[in-house]
Amino acid sequence: MFDKIFEAMYAKVFINIIVKRFTTLVYIEIDSKKGVQSSLEKEFESVEFNDTMYEFIQEYIKESPYFYVTVLDTSTQQGAIPTCNKNRIDYYALVENIEYKCQNKTWAFYTTHDAIVSIKKKYATVGVDYIFSPYAILSDFFKDKIDSHLALYILVQENYLSIAIYENSQLLYAHHLDMMVQNDFDTIEMDENLDELPLDDDAVELDNITLPDEEEIEDFADIEDLDAIDDIDEFSENKDVEEELLESTDTLKDADDTKFNEDYQRFTLIQAAVAEFYKDERYESRFVENVYVADSVGVTNDFKKYLEEEMFFNVYVRRADLALEVCELAKKELGL
Amino acid sequence: MKYSYIEPRKKSPFTQEVQLMIAFFSITIIMLFSTYLFLLYKDYNFQKDQRSILTKQVELKKNIADMKKQIAFINKQEALGEKIYTQNSVLKDSIANLFDLVPARITLSKAKLLKNGLILYGITPNKDVYNFMLQAPLRSIFQETYSSFYPTKNGWLRFVSTNYVKDDFAQGETNSNEN
Numbered sequence: 029m030f031d032k033i034f035e036a037m038y039a040k041v042f043i044n045i046i047v048k049r050f051t052t053l054v055y056i057e058i059d060s061k062k063g064v065q066s067s068l069e070k071e072f073e074s075v076e077f078n079d080t081m082y083e084f085i086q087e088y089i090k091e092s093p094y095f096y097v098t099v100l101d102t103s104t105q106q107g108a109i110p111t112c113n114k115n116r117i118d119y120y121a122l123v124e125n126i127e128y129k130c131q132n133k134t135w136a137f138y139t140t141h142d143a144i145v146s147i148k149k150k151y152a153t154v155g156v157d158y159i160f161s162p163y164a165i166l167s168d169f170f171k172d173k174i175d176s177h178l179a180l181y182i183l184v185q186e187n188y189l190s191i192a193i194y195e196n197s198q199l200l201y202a203h204h205l206d207m208m209v210q211n212d213f214d215t216i217e218m219d220e221n222l223d224e225l226p227l228d229d230d231a232v233e234l235d236n237i238t239l240p241d242e243e244e245i246e247d248f249a250d251i252e253d254l255d256a257i258d259d260i261d262e263f264s265e266n267k268d269v270e271e272e273l274l275e276s277t278d279t280l281k282d283a284d285d286t287k288f289n290e291d292y293q294r295f296t297l298i299q300a301a302v303a304e305f306y307k308d309e310r311y312e313s314r315f316v317e318n319v320y321v322a323d324s325v326g327v328t329n330d331f332k333k334y335l336e337e338e339m340f341f342n343v344y345v346r347r348a349d350l351a352l353e354v355c356e357l358a359k360k361e362l363g364l
Numbered sequence: 365m366k367y368s369y370i371e372p373r374k375k376s377p378f379t380q381e382v383q384l385m386i387a388f389f390s391i392t393i394i395m396l397f398s399t400y401l402f403l404l405y406k407d408y409n410f411q412k413d414q415r416s417i418l419t420k421q422v423e424l425k426k427n428i429a430d431m432k433k434q435i436a437f438i439n440k441q442e443a444l445g446e447k448i449y450t451q452n453s454v455l456k457d458s459i460a461n462l463f464d465l466v467p468a469r470i471t472l473s474k475a476k477l478l479k480n481g482l483i484l485y486g487i488t489p490n491k492d493v494y495n496f497m498l499q500a501p502l503r504s505i506f507q508e509t510y511s512s513f514y515p516t517k518n519g520w521l522r523f524v525s526t527n528y529v530k531d532d533f534a535q536g537e538t539n540s541n542e543n
Contacts, residue, residue, distance in 0.1 A: 034377045093377045101369070127369050144369055157372035164367040361367055
């Protein structure tokens with residue numbers, strides 16, 4: 029009882045730490061009973077927790093004994109699995125010694141025990157109260173869609189892509205991808221390509237290429253056989269018009285060289301992940317048409333275009349302030 | 365916990381600094397309070413002693429008054445004793461003088477000493493012996509002397525001599541003795 033009285037007397041300070049590729053973003057929000065009292069964020073030029081960060085955080089920790097330090101898990105060996113059954117976890121999660129959190133009794137997100145220990149050790153000077161999985165952020169961010177749609181959901185961070193496919197709030201597939209690490213998909217593709225592709229330019233003989241017969245070309249040109257108009261109509265029925273309207277106010281940037289490379293890399297990773305979803309027997313395959321992207325980095329128009337044109341998805345991009353989302357989740361966790 | 369892998373640390377407004385301050389103030393308050401209690405006890409004890417001393421003082425004063433009364437009484441007793449002693453001495457002398465006064469031929473059988481008189485009972489061989497040898501000195505002492513005789517079987521006379529000193533004379537004599 030006294031705890032609640034004391035708690036009501038003090039403001040709550042939420043310290044949210046997001047580690048990016050080369051920097052660390054610290055977002056601080058001070059909440060009183062009336063709502064958000066103040067908020068600020070500062071980006072530090074280091075991915076390690078240093079004295080400057082400590083001093084900055086310490087200044088706000090002093091304001092209230094009710095402070096909560098939240099860290100977004102950025103470990104590579106994390107993910108989400110479409111089961112909560114202890115015996116089935118090993119079937120999906122191919123890492124040992126995991127900590128998982130079950131959601132809706134149907135799916136769970138996980139990380140390694142070592143990753144949690146490592147985060148706790150890294151921020152030992154200020155302490156850590158909450159460690160969130162990107163999947164917790166993703167499922168909360170798209171809660172309105174996940175509950176009723178079958179779609180591919182992607183949380184885009186500078187270094188990571190958290191990909192998940194949900195059907196009516198049931199997870200079908202998930203893969204957490206680190207853009208800086210050569211992943212499994214690339215390795216497989218590279219190996220296959222190495223065997224099949226001729227590396228020597230001279231080996232390609234144009235004479236050996238045979239053109240299709242004229243009759244065959246005419247068959248392709250026969251519009252009636254394709255029944256293409258009907259297909260287009262079917263696709264358009266599955267479009268999320270509401271989301272499209274929301275998105276239309278938020279125009280994406282045009283790509284510069286760096287952004288283009290990154291977005292292309294993201295696209296290839298997503299492509300590979302979707303391929304895995306369809307091929308891997310562990311996952312229940314469903315035909316995915318819509319893609320919802322929670323964009324925390326500012327993806328370009330090209331990224332969307334790639335997904336739409338190459339993979340025939342209906343793509344909807346929502347801007348996501350990751351620090352704010354982490355903070356919101358911390359508040360939810362606290363019951364605010 | 366629904367989303368986080370770990371439980372948040374227990375929050376309390378009593379941080380280490382606050383705990384230290386509370387401990388410091390608590391100790392100070394306890395010390396002050398114990399000092400206050402000690403002083404209260406001492407004050408109570410002092411007042412109790414004071415009350416007891418005052419009671420003793422009253423008692424002693426009462427005792428002194430009693431003792432003073434007793435001393436006065438004793439003094440009176442002493443004075444009375446001395447007076448009695450003096451009177452007894454006087455009486456003794458008077459009796460001695462009386463017996464000296466009685467001649468050998470007269471035998472006294474009984475003598476009554478009164479406040480202002482003397483009654484003598486005795487046997488005399490005859491009236492003359494009595495009149496000359498006893499009544500004469502008695503008359504010189506007492507203002508009023510009455511004698512009565514009655515004979516015995518052997519021919520001697522039993523006498524009763526009643527002698528009084530007059531009140532005025534006795535008082536005047538007392539006054540002259542006091543002077």
